Amino acid sequence: MDTQLDLWEVFVQSKPGQSYKHAGSVHASDKQMALQNARDVYTRRGEASGLWVVRAADIAASSLSDHDMLFDPANDKIYRHPTFYQVPAGAKNI
Amino acid sequence: MPTTTTDIFTEKIERDLAIEPRDPMPEEYRRHLMRQISQHAHSEVIGMQPEGNWITRAPSLRAKMILLAKIQDEGGHGLYLYSAAETLGISREEMIEQLQTGKARYSSVFNYPALTWADIGAIGWLVDGAAIVNQVMLQRTSYGPYARAMVRICKEESFHQRQGYEIMAKMAAGTPEQHEMAQDALNRWWAPALMMFGPSDAESLHSKAAFQWKIKRESNDALRQKFIDKTVQQTEVIGLKVPDPNLRFNAETGHYETSPLNWDEFHRVINGDGPCNRQRLEHHRKFHEEGRWVREACQC
Numbered sequence: 457m458d459t460q461l462d463l464w465e466v467f468v469q470s471k472p473g474q475s476y477k478h479a480g481s482v483h484a485s486d487k488q489m490a491l492q493n494a495r496d497v498y499t500r501r502g503e504a505s506g507l508w509v510v511r512a513a514d515i516a517a518s519s520l521s522d523h524d525m526l527f528d529p530a531n532d533k534i535y536r537h538p539t540f541y542q543v544p545a546g547a548k549n550i
Numbered sequence: 551m552p553t554t555t556t557d558i559f560t561e562k563i564e565r566d567l568a569i570e571p572r573d574p575m576p577e578e579y580r581r582h583l584m585r586q587i588s589q590h591a592h593s594e595v596i597g598m599q600p601e602g603n604w605i606t607r608a609p610s611l612r613a614k615m616i617l618l619a620k621i622q623d624e625g626g627h628g629l630y631l632y633s634a635a636e637t638l639g640i641s642r643e644e645m646i647e648q649l650q651t652g653k654a655r656y657s658s659v660f661n662y663p664a665l666t667w668a669d670i671g672a673i674g675w676l677v678d679g680a681a682i683v684n685q686v687m688l689q690r691t692s693y694g695p696y697a698r699a700m701v702r703i704c705k706e707e708s709f710h711q712r713q714g715y716e717i718m719a720k721m722a723a724g725t726p727e728q729h730e731m732a733q734d735a736l737n738r739w740w741a742p743a744l745m746m747f748g749p750s751d752a753e754s755l756h757s758k759a760a761f762q763w764k765i766k767r768e769s770n771d772a773l774r775q776k777f778i779d780k781t782v783q784q785t786e787v788i789g790l791k792v793p794d795p796n797l798r799f800n801a802e803t804g805h806y807e808t809s810p811l812n813w814d815e816f817h818r819v820i821n822g823d824g825p826c827n828r829q830r831l832e833h834h835r836k837f838h839e840e841g842r843w844v845r846e847a848c849q850c
Binding site for chain 2: 469472473474475505506533535536537538540541542543544545546547548549550
């Protein structure tokens with residue numbers, strides 16, 4: 457029998473304005489408990505200005521086996537990088 | 551300890567702390583941002599049109615792939631921004647409707663046509679270049695989701711400006727006809743690009759509150775000057791001429807001085823009477839309508 461509560465993923469914002477980053481996970485029965493557990497587990501030393509918790513079952517994730525196929529379109533397009541372009545000698549601030 | 555909603559908000563702003571979607575904020579701040587972010591998003595999306603016009607006529611496969619990738623980025627930027635605006639409680643449908651009924655605007659610069667291939671160079675170099683100056687400032691804007699979208703966008707814009715500048719440099723160094731086309735594109739895009747920063751803050755309707763709330767941190771004129779100072783040198787390096795007989799460097803201030811801009815034209819164009827306004831909105835409506843079945847299928 458599964459005696460564990462649901463798994464929640466925890467995202468921590470370390471300073472106001474910054475992106476929320478994944479920190480880890482906690483077990484909890486509801487939103488409120490998940491937030492409290494996340495606070496106790498991941499922000500004991502003032503690491504956070506904000507917390508998000510998301511039920512792990514609600515997250516759609518890419519799978520490792522699809523990795524090559526999924527990200528392939530980005531690999532052969534080096535022209536998306538600024539360094540691909542020739543900047544005329546002497547041109548500044550570009 | 552701050553107690554009221556306004557106090558909490560004001561204190562955060564004073565301490566330079568970002569405002570997040572669930573933080574208390576004055577209704578006017580929320581409305582100001584909804585307007586600004588949605589119009590920024592509309593500009594990205596409408597901005598795809600003058601460039602999209604050249605995909606099938608790009609002069610080489612290399613140029614075509616680059617242009618496609620750039621326009622795809624612009625669509626992406628529109629999405630980042632629509633999403634940021636949605637965190638304020640406005641829906642995508644409402645924003646699209648505001649655009650299509652003319653209640654919301656987009657950058658006036660996209661109401662000018664891209665007449666030759668050199669225009670694609672000028673747009674990337676000047677229009678994206680001016681947008682970068684504005685967006686670099688907005689990376690420090692007070693609303694968190696907007697600022698974070700800007701960080702992402704600025705990273706990607708650098709490629710846009712360089713590909714445009716490369717086109718201009720190549721054409722300027724090409725045949726006399728190509729050089730002439732590059733100069734002509736510069737002549738036509740120079741003033742509209744400078745006007746992208748908006749009228750002088752003295753007459754800018756929304757500036758005062760935007761400064762107080764730290765949505766905006768530099769004046770329109772200061773940003774415009776930054777862009778001019780950078781761009782004049784880039785123009786000279788590739789052998790083109792800034793189309794302004796009054797351009798001169800002021801050694802005392804360390805800045806370039808330029809002719810006054812024609813703000814009557816700006817107001818006329820942004821209020822609907824530019825060369826391509828009607829075409830841009832009609833195009834948007836047409837494709838929005840043709841995509842209706844996809845949106846409906848998604849809801850089944």
